[in-house]
Amino acid sequence: MTPMQLLYQTHSPYARKVLVCAHELDLAERIEVIHHETSPTQCNAKVFAQNPLGKVPVLLRAGLPPIFDSDVICAYLDTLHDMRKLIPAEGEARWHVLRLQAVAQGLADAGIAVRWETVRRPEALRYAPLRDGYISKLTASYDWLERELDTDSPLHIGHIALATSLDWLEFRALPSFRESQPRLTAWFDEFKCRPSMLATPLSGETQD
Numbered sequence: 135m136t137p138m139q140l141l142y143q144t145h146s147p148y149a150r151k152v153l154v155c156a157h158e159l160d161l162a163e164r165i166e167v168i169h170h171e172t173s174p175t176q177c178n179a180k181v182f183a184q185n186p187l188g189k190v191p192v193l194l195r196a197g198l199p200p201i202f203d204s205d206v207i208c209a210y211l212d213t214l215h216d217m218r219k220l221i222p223a224e225g226e227a228r229w230h231v232l233r234l235q236a237v238a239q240g241l242a243d244a245g246i247a248v249r250w251e252t253v254r255r256p257e258a259l260r261y262a263p264l265r266d267g268y269i270s271k272l273t274a275s276y277d278w279l280e281r282e283l284d285t286d287s288p289l290h291i292g293h294i295a296l297a298t299s300l301d302w303l304e305f306r307a308l309p310s311f312r313e314s315q316p317r318l319t320a321w322f323d324e325f326k327c328r329p330s331m332l333a334t335p336l337s338g339e340t341q342d
Contacts, residue, residue, distance in 0.1 A: 137196070138164055138165045138195050139165070139193070140165050140166070140168065140193055140194075140207075141168055141181055141185075141190045141191060141192040142170065142190055143169060143171065143172065143190045143191075143338075144169055144336065144338045145338040146190055146191070147298050147299050147301075148190070148191060148242065149190050150301075150302070150334050150336065151208065152191045152193070152208055153165075154298055155212075155220065155291065156211055157330035157333055158328075158330045161215065165193075171341050172188055173342050174188075184202070185200065189202070191207055193207045204239075204295075208220070208221075208291055208294075209221060212291070218288065220289065220291040220294070221291050230284070230292070231290045231292045232292070233292075234282075234290075234293075234295070234296060235291055235296075237275055238296040238298075238299045240271065241272060242298075242299040244271040244275070245272065245302065245303050245306060248265055248269055248308055249308070252265060269309050272303075272309050276314070276315050280315040280318050283296070283317070285317065285320075293325065296322075297322060298331075300322050301326055301336065305336045
């Protein structure tokens, strides 16, 4: 089997989602993980050479174009195995899984935005109403997940995206879901003990 390289960041929820997916699909041994620091204010030339957006994750394949964006990489990995697919091929099951993935990705996006307005942007430039607006997106999404999450379904990509986003939100001490979402909390506490999650711990600080 042809090896692949994953341009990675140990504190990125998006990159971790790809690596958890690879572990769940028994593909992790085929992937060399290479850590890269990158942020909007710190250009990483090696990452930009593979992804014009300058972001990780990026999957490098021998003799083939790189693949970037965690959703796209996970969809590609889901074509490389003979197990049950993490992304259903058709029907309402497919749209349910992709919708949950979209909410999970939005949680990470909103959390990053909150961090810009609380710790990352110079204090004089922070805008509290924007911070509060993104916090509202987090809390509304938590409420939706408490109602809509399919806690008893077989593993799918939406579960992986959600677990990695929630774990990152806790890693960064962002507004929590624990006090008001017991069903979501119970599901997450069980999921984070999976071997794929334990093998891919978050670490490090953003370098702007």
